[in-house]
Amino acid sequence: MSAHRLSPVAWILVLLGAAIMAAPLLWTLLLSFKANGELMRDSAAAFSAPYTLENYRAILQGSSLLRWLANSLIVSLGTTAGMLVLASLAGYGFARIDFPFRRTLFVFVLLGLAVPEQAVILPRHQLFATLGLHNSYTGLILPGLVGPFGVFFMTQYFRAIPKELDEAALLDGASRLTIFWRVLLPLTWPAQATLGVFTFLGSWNDYWWPLISATRSERFTLTIGLASSQMNYAQTSGLGFLMAQAVFASIPILIVYIVFQKQIVRAMAGTAAR
């Protein structure tokens, strides 16, 4: 089908869709460059000059947004690093070493794939309250580490690496940990990148858990902070400022998307092929 030319009707539909995709983004961008007072009178002012960088300057001159941005970075990077370490160790263990109850435990982990967040989030909130983990980075990071997908993904990847590699190293007297660290881990870079990007995206955009766990403004992540200023819209400095916040907050994740586009597309291909 790919060899065929697209009919004009199909092209028009695709372009119409593209316009619907792009218009909200452009509208947001335009609003973010307008003075708040002017938009207060009529938001159609967004379509004409003068434009200003005032809203972005206000953000950089110490709004809470920078604090939330730092929190989001700490939580997302912490979650990503933790996930890569735990999933790689467990993946290697499940794929390569025979130990008692290995199959049973693997199935037990896979069962977690069927558990939606809703089934655990309220009791988890209770548990973390008991442990005094709310409003802490640890409390925000830990729930992101227990998704079984990472373990499943890394186990599959380790299984695909030829066994002769570790067997030769074992005969040379290397320990399991050395083999894991020196021989196999360097071969898993593509998998680390894919899992890393997805964990980062998921953690960066998480809403439900930080909403109930981080209740103090200084521990808000970007998603929660922006939600709070969105709900107190009347008290903020105005529409232009709000939209500049949205644009500013999207920049890190758009950079991740653009840099790691290849990994994202390849991972999709992998998912669809299974």
Next chain:
Amino acid sequence: MGRSARWTGLAFVAPFLILYVVILFYPLLMGMGISLHRADLFGARTFVGFDNYVRLFGDPIFHQALGNTLLLTLMIVPPLTAIALGLALALNRPTRSAAWLRGLFFSSSVLSVTIVTLIWRFILTPDAGLVAEILEAAGRPPIPFLSDPELTIPALAITTIWWSIGLPMMLFLAGLQQIPADIYEAAALDRAGPWTRFRRITLPSLRRTLILVVMLQTAAQLQLFGQAQLLTAGGPSGASRPVVLFIYEVAFVRWELGYASAAAEMLFLLVLAATLLQYWAVRPREEG
């Protein structure tokens, strides 16, 4: 293998497994337990058996929320799947413009729900939104998307489709890449038209991807939450409140943890049933 070696594997698996048990498996069981109690957020509990579940069956607010969730899922999943498939078919070509368009259609997927609703609030709101400005330019009155009970659910559906179109499109594109080109060449020799090729070759080859997309999207939309909370706050008077927002409000506004947990278990069952149903759908023909 020596005795100590037998346990080496467990040492590699243990760090994850311990966290998994403490933060996922234990809360899962704990939630089932709490749903059988009258419990507040601060730990006071009385065992009430299945009272919470019985109460859910008679609660008109829960019924409304369940209806809203099912309606949202129905209004989102089929159009989303159809549009994503159409886009994948149209953009599955090696040109530069197709690559740009793929990037555009995927770009919204990396945004968080907060940013998506922030953007769409000022598309839809009647006092300053883009749609209202366009209507005004055409001399027509604004449409109250976010406050008219007839319009809030469609508004949430449109916002969600805009947000989530990228992933299913990418999955379909990946699926299309797997279809061997020579099948189409053979079909072209047989003078099969585009519609026949689509129905006889493309659609059957995409069967697994199609089921995967519907499964992932159904599970996701049954759990729709952030859009409704941020855009419409579930209103007006519950007209757009989905089940997860119901759970959130019962737990964190009304502080009835036992009742909220029972609702969460019901939703868990619903998601599980939808997933199993679709697994079952993919089974029969695959054995052949």
